[in-house]
Amino acid sequence: xxxxxxxxxxxxxxxxxxxxxxxxxxxxxxxxxxxxxxxxxxxxxxxxxxxxxxxxxxxxxxxxxxxxxxxxxxxxxxxxxxxxxxxxxxxxxxxxxxxxxxxxxxxxxxxxxxxxxxxxxxxxxxxxxxxxxxxxxxxxxxxxxxxxxxxxxxxxxxxxxxxxxxxxxxxxxxxxxxxxxxxxxxxx
Numbered sequence: 515x516x517x518x519x520x521x522x523x524x525x526x527x528x529x530x531x532x533x534x535x536x537x538x539x540x541x542x543x544x545x546x547x548x549x550x551x552x553x554x555x556x557x558x559x560x561x562x563x564x565x566x567x568x569x570x571x572x573x574x575x576x577x578x579x580x581x582x583x584x585x586x587x588x589x590x591x592x593x594x595x596x597x598x599x600x601x602x603x604x605x606x607x608x609x610x611x612x613x614x615x616x617x618x619x620x621x622x623x624x625x626x627x628x629x630x631x632x633x634x635x636x637x638x639x640x641x642x643x644x645x646x647x648x649x650x651x652x653x654x655x656x657x658x659x660x661x662x663x664x665x666x667x668x669x670x671x672x673x674x675x676x677x678x679x680x681x682x683x684x685x686x687x688x689x690x691x692x693x694x695x696x697x698x699x700x701x702x
Contacts, residue, residue, distance in 0.1 A: 523578070524587045525644075527636045534589035534603065534633055537574045541590055544599050545570035548621040557658040558619055559680060584609050587640075591620070591633045600624040603633045605641050605650065612648040614641045618664075625660075631667045638668055642696045651693040655682070665692040 527534040537545070548554070550565030562569070580586045588604035600621050605614035616637065620630045641647045654661035656675060666672070670692035678686035 524581055524589065525640075527589065527640055529632050529636050531594060532629060532632055532636070533592045533594055533597065534636055535592060537577055537588060537590045537602070539571060539574060541599060542568075542570040542574055545574070545602070548599065549602070549619055551622045553622050554619050557655055557661065559682070560617075561619065586614075587637075587645075589633070589637065591618075591629060593629075600629055601633070603630070603637050605637060605645070605647075607645065607647070612646065614645065614647045614650045616641075616650055616652040616665075630664045634664055634668045638694065647696065649693055649695050651691065653689045653691045655680075656688040656690050662690055662692070668694070669698060670694045671698070 524536050526536075546565045546567065546569065549561050549570070550563060552563050555561045555563030555565070577588045580588070584607060586604060586606040588602060590599055591601040591603055592599050601619050601624065603616070603618040605616055607614050616634065618630055618634060638650055641650050650670075651673075652665050652670060653676075654665070656662075662672070671694065673691045673693050676689050676691060679689050680687050
């Protein structure tokens with residue numbers, strides 16, 4: 515990671531209602547079931563539908579090496595007190611620019627409960643305070659305004675729209691880009 519002593523594994527992050535912890539291999543079947551929902555795949559860039567059997571185990575298997583390389587951190591979003599898995603959140607880190615890209619998904623039955631905003635606040639704070647990032651950015655498909663509202667609630671500023679910047683299935687889509695600087699976060 516950009517600065518600070520290397521940690522063997524990402525630390526667990528606690529919020530009022532959530533525990534953000536590294537994924538375990540045992541989470542793979544539930545990740546496939548939750549992330550495999552058509553509604554999740556429809557509004558994310560990297561999640562396929564249908565979700566291939568075994569793909570979640572492969573994805574989880576990349577997390578430790580990414581952390582060790584300083585390339586990023588991925589957390590399971592779980593509820594207190596029972597530890598139920600409700601989503602994922604992470605930062606992909608570009609060390610040369612001290613910049614992180616925030617990404618997340620929340621299981622469909624858990625939408626509109628504020629879990630994503632709560633988890634995003636914790637991960638952004640971790641990115642600035644522990645990883646010593648200068649900037650954290652995120653983007654969403656413009657047809658998915660709830661994701662943009664999460665970004666706004668955590669203090670990100672909308673920086674623009676990249677027109678038809680990505681191809682989702684056979685259709686080009688616009689993405690809205692948001693960012694927050696460490697100095698901005700210190701003001702909130």
